Amino acid sequence: MSHVIIVGGGIIGVATAYFLGRSGHQVVLLEREKTLGELTTAASMQAVRAQFSDPANIAFMQESLSFYEQFEERLDLPGHDIGFHQQGYLFVTSEETEVELLRERVALQHRHGLTDVEFLAGRELRERFPYLAGEALAGTFRARDGWLSAHEALLGFRQAARRYDVTFQLRTMVERVLRQGDRIIGVATSAGNLHADHVVLTAGPFTAGLAQTADVTLPLDPMRRHRLVIGEHALIPGWAPMTIDHDTGAHWRPEGPGAALAWAEPEEPSPPAMHISPDPAFPFRVLEGVYRLNPFWLDVAETLPRSQVFLDAGQYTVSPDHNPLIGPVPEVEGLWVSSGFSGHGVMATPAAARLLAELIDGAQSLSTNPFALDRPTLSTGGGESMLI
Numbered sequence: 396m397s398h399v400i401i402v403g404g405g406i407i408g409v410a411t412a413y414f415l416g417r418s419g420h421q422v423v424l425l426e427r428e429k430t431l432g433e434l435t436t437a438a439s440m441q442a443v444r445a446q447f448s449d450p451a452n453i454a455f456m457q458e459s460l461s462f463y464e465q466f467e468e469r470l471d472l473p474g475h476d477i478g479f480h481q482q483g484y485l486f487v488t489s490e491e492t493e494v495e496l497l498r499e500r501v502a503l504q505h506r507h508g509l510t511d512v513e514f515l516a517g518r519e520l521r522e523r524f525p526y527l528a529g530e531a532l533a534g535t536f537r538a539r540d541g542w543l544s545a546h547e548a549l550l551g552f553r554q555a556a557r558r559y560d561v562t563f564q565l566r567t568m569v570e571r572v573l574r575q576g577d578r579i580i581g582v583a584t585s586a587g588n589l590h591a592d593h594v595v596l597t598a599g600p601f602t603a604g605l606a607q608t609a610d611v612t613l614p615l616d617p618m619r620r621h622r623l624v625i626g627e628h629a630l631i632p633g634w635a636p637m638t639i640d641h642d643t644g645a646h647w648r649p650e651g652p653g654a655a656l657a658w659a660e661p662e663e664p665s666p667p668a669m670h671i672s673p674d675p676a677f678p679f680r681v682l683e684g685v686y687r688l689n690p691f692w693l694d695v696a697e698t699l700p701r702s703q704v705f706l707d708a709g710q711y712t713v714s715p716d717h718n719p720l721i722g723p724v725p726e727v728e729g730l731w732v733s734s735g736f737s738g739h740g741v742m743a744t745p746a747a748a749r750l751l752a753e754l755i756d757g758a759q760s761l762s763t764n765p766f767a768l769d770r771p772t773l774s775t776g777g778g779e780s781m782l783i
């Protein structure tokens with residue numbers, strides 16, 4: 396079996412280390428920080444769903460969610476609780492023109508095996524979710540979607556990986572990928588050079604920059620995204636699903652006695668960074684955004700003490716078709732990528748890590764990989780339409 400270096404200890408890198416270790420590889424994961432999972436993984440809304448519009452994503456996320464549902468058994472970690480709240484995901488529209496589109500999307504999801512998505516309209520929708528505004532015309536709901544603790548999931552993968560030949564080397568900054576002709580031979584790090592048969596880049600927003608050190612250009616852009624957490628408020632319905640305004644993208648979900656809110660607003664790509672300054676005006680915008688179809692948010696906003704408001708931001712690593720890049724770099728032997736999750740990396744983790752390990756092992760054919768780095772939609776567009 397081969398020697399593999401993984402660059403980056405977010406949730407993707409750690410889960411990939413587990414799957415590679417389990418199939419017998421000798422794995423060293425290098426992480427620049429003193430702890431794992433401190434960058435994008437820590438900024439996430441931690442929500443997981445199988446309701447997608449691209450058939451490849453529907454299958455991929457179903458695989459991931461099944462894994463999360465059986466996390467303890469799959470990793471043989473009895474009692475390891477990843478806090479999986481399957482309270483559902485609800486997309487809601489108030490636009491006549493979107494109602495048919497949502498109905499068609501549910502039909503597509505059913506055709507692709509995701510048969511438990513419900514299309515709800517009019518009174519039925521508002522009776523099931525009475526906090527919605529009268530303007531809410533239709534929605535799609537899947538009860539098994541939800542959210543979990545990305546931190547606990549990462550810790551579970553790390554614990555399970557330690558049964559194998561997997562080393563987690565912290566405080567080690569990878570400065571360069573070492574290339575000799577058409578092949579990768581290792582990496583240059585703050586602790587010296589390390590050699591390997593394969594190098595896997597799972598460095599989140601820093602992935603494209605690292606690939607560039609081996610003269611490889613990846614179509615990945617880091618984009619700032621905010622998350623607002625409300626510590627506690629009595630008017631927030633704790634039983635509610637993740638609720639997304641399908642027309643604008645503003646969304647919220649319960650979080651303990653409070654809530655988490657986000658909105659992937661249009662923004663120019665930004666350079667990769669370890670600390671992202673949030674826009675202090677974001678809380679006002681997102682509260683106004685969610686209020687449109689969830690009127691109780693106006694009452695929350697008017698009575699919200701500042702001490703209950705927590706704002707932060709991270710970076711989505713976005714690809715042109717909003718699907719991840721998972722697989723070998725075609726022109727350079729031994730260089731692999733698992734990144735560009737376009738805001739869906741936590742939900743994709745189990746399937747993405749399994750896929751990359753199987754591609755390295757040859758257990759999965761390169762030609763049937765929907766997330767290959769040379770797929771046409773990276774230059775022609777298309778792919779996943781639901782970027783939230």
Ligand SMILES: Cc1cc2nc3c(=O)[nH]c(=O)nc-3n(C[C@H](O)[C@H](O)[C@H](O)COP(=O)(O)OP(=O)(O)OC[C@H]3O[C@@H](n4cnc5c(N)ncnc54)[C@H](O)[C@@H]3O)c2cc1C
Pocket residue numbers: 402403404405406407408425426427428431432433434435436437438439440441442443567568569570597598599600601605620621622657708709710711733734736737738739740741742743
């Ligand atoms: C506001 C926000 C909300 C989100 N909500 C969701 C959601 O609800 N559901 C979902 O599925 N996804 C969500 N995401 C996206 C999700 O967080 C990411 O897709 C996921 O965390 C990516 O994980 P990763 O391991 O690829 O990257 P990261 O977590 O960024 O990990 C990369 C690691 O690489 C390390 N690193 C970088 N450069 C080097 C180097 N040169 N040498 C060594 N180490 C290096 C970093 O320190 C870091 O630990 C959200 C993201 C944001 C910002």
